[in-house]
Amino acid sequence: MQEAWLMGLCLWAAVTAALVEATTFNLTILHVNDFHARYEETNVFSGRCSDEDKSKNKCYGGFARLKTAVDMERDKSPNVLYLSAGDYFQGTIWYTVHKWRAMAHFLRLVPHDAMSLGNHEFDDGLAGVVPFLKEVPFPVLASNLDDTLEPSIQGLYQRSTVITVGGRKVGIVGYLTTETMVIANPGLIDIGDEVVAVRKEARRLRREEGVDIIIALGHAGFAKDQQMALEVEEVDVVVGGHTNTFLYSGKDPSTEEKMGEYPSVVTQRSGRQVPVVQAYAFGKYLGKLELSFDERGELASWSGNPILLDGSIPQDESILKELVPFRQQLEDKMKQQIGRTFVFLDGNRQSCRLRECNLGNLETDAIVHENAKYPDDMKWAHTSLAVQNGGGIRASVSQMENNGKAPLCSSS
Structure with a gap:
C-alpha cells in the first residue's frame, strides 16, 4: 500500500511539473543602447583600440564581436528577442564620414528584432534618418511622434510591433525623449509625452491584438524608464537608453561604476513588479535579461546581467571583412591636413x-x-x-x- 502511495505521489509530481513547464513561457531579451558608431573594437574607455591594447587583449565590443555574442545567445534558447534602444548614430569618425549608409549596411548583417529611435538619429535632420529607415530590415519604433507636418518620414517607423515568439504574442512599444526637439533636428515633428503615448499604445495592443506580454523599448533616460515602469500598468518590462546607465549584479566586470542592480525593479501601485534595464553604451556590453511568464502573461521571475564583450568572445570573420573597405575610406580622409597649430x-x-x-x-x-x-x-x-x-x-x-x-x- 505504501509503495503504491509513493508511486502515485511521484506520478502526481511529474505531471504537475510537466503542466507547469507547459504553461510557463521563457523569454530572453538581448539588448544594446547608445552604440554611437563604435563599428570596430575599442579600448576600455571606448576610444580607439591601439596595438598595445590588442597585444594585452584589452579591446571590447565592435560589430564583429557583437555578432558573435548575439549568435551564441540565440543558439542557447529558442525564444530570443534582440533589441536596440537607439542612438546608433554619431560619436566617431565612422559616422562623420559614412553617415547613415554604413550603419544601415551593418544592421542588415547584425539585425535586430526591433529598435527604438534615439535623439542622435535626428542629428542630420530628416535627410539623415529617412534613408536609414528605408534601408534597415526590421521595425523602428516611436509611439510619441506626430509627423503630420513631415510627410517624408511618414510610414517609415511604427508606434509598436507584435512579434510571435514560441507561440506567444509579444508587443514592443517604442518611445523617444521629448528633449529631441531641443538637442537634435527633427524638423517639424512634434514629440509628445512618452508615458502617455506608451500607455495608449499598450492598451490598444491588449484590446485589439490580444497581446498579453508588452515591452516598452525607448530612448529617454533611466529616470523616464523607471517612471514608465511605475505608471504604465500594461508594461511588463522596460528596455531603455539615452543616459548610458550601467546596471550590474555582482562585482563590476570592468571600469564602469554600476548605478544599481540588473535589472532595476520598479513596484507598481498594484504590487506588480517591472524590471528596467539598460546596457551602458558604445557596444561594450550586450544586455541579457531572462524572463519567465505564467499562462496569463504575468511575469513570474527574472534574472540576467550584461555580458562584457571582451577578448574572450571572438570577432566574426565575415563582419571583419565587411569593415575593410569602410575603414580604407576613413584612412584616406584622415590623411587630409586642414591646418596647423603652434599652441595647445x-x-x-x-x-x-x-x-x-x-x-x-x-x-x-x-x-x-x-x-x-x-x-x-x-x-x-x-x-x-x-x-x-x-x-x-x-x-x-x-x-x-x-x-x-x-x-x-x-x-x-
Missing part, C-alpha cells in the same frame, strides 16, 4: 563644458569668419556671433603631436 588647443570636456576654452574660441571664430562671407536677410545679421555647445568639442589638438598638424578628423 584645449578640447578637454572639463574645460569646454564648464568654461571658455581656446579650441571653442577657434571654432566659433571660424564659424563667424565663414558665414560673414555670405550675408542675407534670412541667415546672417550685422551681429557677428556664433555659439558652439561645449559637448560638441570632443578632443584636444596638441602642437607637440604631428608637428602641430591638424587632420580633417581623427580615428578616436
